[in-house]
Amino acid sequence: MGKHRNGAASKRRGPAFGLLVAAAALVVSFAAARAQSIMSRGPNVNNINVGPRIAPTVTPSVSPNVGPRMPTVNLGPSLAPNVRYSPNLNYQDPSARGQGxxxxxxxxxxxxxxxxxxxxxxxxxxxxxxxxxxxxxxxxxxxxxxxxxxxxxxxxxxxxxxxxxxxxxxxxxxxxxxxxxxxxxxxxxxxxxxxxxxxxxxxxxxxxxLQQAAAEGDPAQYALAKLRLPQAHTLAHGDNITVAVIDSGIDVSHPELAGVIGGTFDALGSKEGPHTHGTGIAGVIAAHARLMGTAPSASLLAIRAFGVAGGGAESTSFVLLRSIDYAVSHGARIINMSFAGPEDPLIGKSLAAAAAKGVILVAASGNAGPKSPPLYPAADRNVIAVSATDAADRLFPASNRGGHIAIAAPGVDILTAAPDAKYQVTSGTSFAAAYISGLVALMIERNPALTADEVRGILSKTAQDLGPPGRDDQFGAGRADAFGAVTAVGAPVATATGPAPAGGPAQPTER
Structure with a gap:
């Protein structure tokens, strides 16, 4: 009876039950074999996880600059990397190249x-x-x-x-x-x-x-009449006023400069001879033989800061710093800077220190043309920036423009001294600046207590307005009037009796 029951149960469970039993037997057999293998080998030490993985470099990487990275500073408007400060300036907005x-x-x-x-x-x-x-x-x-x-x-x-x-x-x-x-x-x-x-x-x-352009045209000294210098010289000649000329080499033996060189300094330590630019600038300020300079009795400090380079002359920040320091320490009351370049924080610092000591600073606006950004030192707030005009009171085409331009003076076809007792006709804002430096010497002789702000104010007030009415970015206050400025400095009182150039103020004479 029991045998019958088992057979019946087997029939009821069917083939699936048999397959299940066989699979279970295989699992039990595999597990037993695996356990036997593990017991015979012992634990696998290579698979033990002993903690976080440590990289071979056990110390942080140190860059060559061991100090902390400091923030950068923008001390002024950024200039594009391809700006050139020779007569033709090629300016490109730095944002156009992804720089700046x-x-x-x-x-x-x-x-x-x-x-x-x-x-x-x-x-x-x-x-x-x-x-x-x-x-x-x-x-x-x-x-x-x-x-x-x-x-x-x-x-x-x-x-x-x-x-x-x-x-x-x-x-x-x-x-x-x-x-x-x-x-x-x-x-x-x-x-x-x-x-x-x-x-x-x-x-x-x-x-x-240096800011010198090609020379050509009428060699006559038309600037004398434009500035009314002969009349101004009835009041002052720049006696004993020291003007530092930071420039290229000056021919101190030129007949036009006899007796006016108060000292020399070669900031380059060079052996170059005199140069046309520096000699020409000195002649505009103090010539007194065949030519007539603006301040023929001034004392010039001839400071060589520019050496011949290519077709012109160049200097650097360090050399100019030496030159400014020398000029101030040797009693310069006026510093003529007929050169241009980028904004330079250290030079700006030296100029501010010089201005604080009462030194009057005059600079050429530059010959880079109307599209140029401001050039320095002319654009420095302590400096009188000068643009150039021609015999017809037109702006020198290459003259820089801008809100920093203070005054204009003749700078086209200027007859002046050249090395080896020769003469030259030349153009550039450099020579316009030299005329203003000489004019300031006349004003300082007239009133040694004048401040830089007072000098600037008198130059502006007495200038002959050119271009658009009022102050503009081309001529500043207008073309300088030497006689008007020297007269305005102080006594003796003057009255208007003589004729003046066309469009100019009445010509006063002393009484």
Whole structure:
């Protein structure tokens, strides 16, 4: 009976039940074999997880610049890298090339993403450029008078080679001209230097060029009548007023300059002979033989800061700093700067210090034309910027324009001295600036207590208006009137009795 029951159950379960039983048997058999294998081998130590994986580099990577990355500073409008400061300036908006300042006001960071950075008052970082400054050179400012050991330590930290150094009492700092001995860019090294708390400022060694144009035209000294200089010379000649001429080499033996050279300084330490530009500027200011200068009795400091380069003459930030410092320390009351270049924070600092000591600063506006951005030092707020006019009172076409232009003076076809006792006819805002420097010497002789603001005000008030009515960006207040300005300085009182040039004010005479 039991046998019957088992057979019946088997029939009821069917083939599926048999397959299930067989599978279970296989699983049990495999498990037993696996257990036996594991027991015979022991634990697999290689698969033990002992904690987080540690990378081979056990210390954080340190960049060559071990100091913290400091914020960059934009101390003024950024100039495009391809700006040139010789007579023809080729300006391109930096935004058109994805370079220059970022939207937030700072230069692009090293990755080129243009993120802005914060502002620090004493540091300066500029956009790199091969054309605006000397390749692989820097001018570094350190406060006070550091020792050679301290300077050498800075050089080692930043991998630089010291070329030249000088203390500048005018601004209370020591300046170093250093060379980058490797392939780092000027901009990259400046960014590194501004992170060093020992360094007060760092910048490229900018290039500056003399502002002279091609010479041609009428050799007559038409400027004398335009400025009414003969009449002005009845009141003053610039006696004992020291005018520093920071320029190329001046022929101090020229007959036109006999007795007016009060001192010489070669900031370049060069062996070059006299140059046409510097000699011409000195002649415009103080000629007194065949020609008539603006201030024929002034005392000139002949400062060579520009050396011959290509078809012109060039200087740098460091050399100009030396020149300004020399001029101030040797009693210059007026500094003539017939050159132009980029905005230079260190030169701006020196000019501000000179102005604070009562020095009158005069500069050529530049010969880069109407599309040029402002050039310096003319655009500096402490400087009287001068544009140039011709014999018909038209603006010299290459003359720079802008809201910083203070006054205009003749600067086209100017007859002046040249090296080797010769003469030249030349053009440029350089010579217009020289006329104003000489005129200021006449004003200072008349009233030695005049301030720079008073000089600027008198020049503007007495100028002959040209161009659109009132002050404009081409002529400033207008063409200077030497007699009107010297008369306006102070007593003796003058009355109008004589004729004046067409369109000019009445010609006063003394009584």
């Amino acid at each position: 300042t970022s939207a937030s006001g700072g230069p692009p960071d090293q990755s080129g993403n243009g993120r802005g950075t914060s502002r620090r008052s004493k540091k300066n970082v500029v956009v790199d450029s091969d054309r605006r400054f000397v390749p692989r050179e820097l001018v570094i400012e350190v406060e006070g008078n550091p020792t050679d050991a301290e300077a050498d330590a800075i050089a080692r930290r930043h991998r630089l080679t010291r070329v030249q150094s000088q203390s500048f009492p005018l601004i209370g700092s020591t300046m170093y001209r250093w060379r980058i001995p490797d392939n780092r860019s000027v901009n990259a090294v400046v960014r590194e230097l501004v992170a060093d708390n020992v360094i007060k400022s760092a910048q490229p060694n900018y290039r500056f060029t």
